[in-house]
Amino acid sequence: AAEYQNCLALERRREEMADWLSERRRAFELVTANGQDTRLVDTFQRTFEEQLAQRENGLAAHERRCEGVALPDEAGLLRHWRQAAVLGDPTAMRYYASGTAFRWSNVLAAPDVQAAYRSEAASMAWSLARQGDLLMTLRLASATSSLTRFRPGLLDEVVEDDPALALALYRRVLWALKQDDRLDATRLTNEIRLRIDLIRQVATPEQIEDAARRLRDLDAWEPLSTKGLGRGTYLDSARLPASPAACQHAGRPEADVPG
Secondary structure: OHHHHHHHOHHHHHHHHHHHHHHHHHHHHHHHOOOOOHHHHHHHHHHHHHHHHHHHHHHHHHHHHHOOOOOOOHHHHHHHHHHHHHOOOHHHHHHHHOOOOOOOOOOOOOHHHHHHHHHHHHHHHHHHHHOOOHHHHHHHHHHHOOOOOOOOOOHHHHOOOOHHHHHHHHHHHHHHHOOOOOHHHHHHHHHHHHHHHHHHHHOOHHHHHHHHHHHHHHHHOOOOOOOOOOOOOOOOOOOOOOOHHHHHOOOOOHHHOOO
């Protein structure tokens, strides 16, 4: 699934390259207009050539990896992700259950996968959270929070609102982050505290009071691991790694995953 998705993104990367070249061409025209300082022009040209070489090398490597590959359509790709998730691969489970595998280009492509998602995504997500998965815990906390401003994916449609549980999930993450001295842990801690304050403002007194009991219930779960924490970990749009490299290094922080 990850390899197919990588190759299906090749055309988009070509378009991005063409767009970047157009933008740099316009920028060069501005730099050279009206007799600009030749040192500035030389610096621009040198930087452009370095960036162009890097981008061309990356695109060429992408094209070599995908050369001759018979690609599935968007529906087929979704079915591959679902199969990998059902078979229990953690990366695929996160990517599929969170709803990230569904994009505007494929959301209507496979009605059979949509139907399956409705019936199995929530249980799959909760299974990961019970095993101490940080990213899925964050997604479930967002999905159950009842806050309408933050609806990043399909998981929100199959998980019931439960502000008390959302508060408990966020506090569970805060407790785990206390043991982590990385800057990303500090950043995420501050974001979660702001989110907790927002949920408390819209929750009922009964829900706020019930959150403590719900947190005690979560003690029966596996300890929450912060191994999945990385630069791309945010409350509502965790950039779940789904590259071939991420699948080979499941559970490692995204910042450590090559590619």
